[in-house]
Amino acid sequence: YITKLRYVETALGGDDIKKMGVEEGPAVGETLRLLLDKRLDGEITTREEEEAFVRGYVEAGGERG
Secondary structure (H helix, E strand, C coil), X not given: CCCCHHHCCCCCCXXXXXXXXXXXXXXXXXXXXXXXXXXXXXXXXXXXXXXXXXXXXXXXXXXXX
């Protein structure tokens, strides 16, 4: 963690997520946490994959994990 994982960040920021339809407030933070978890797990590796995840998350009403 100290040498590699602590530097992992999401490509999308809060403003990006709000523009994609996530309601302002705690939902933005939760979406960012989900994205970071998926980055750390290697499930998402690009900005495009993050955008696709957020679109699916919004379409599912925020119930996707």
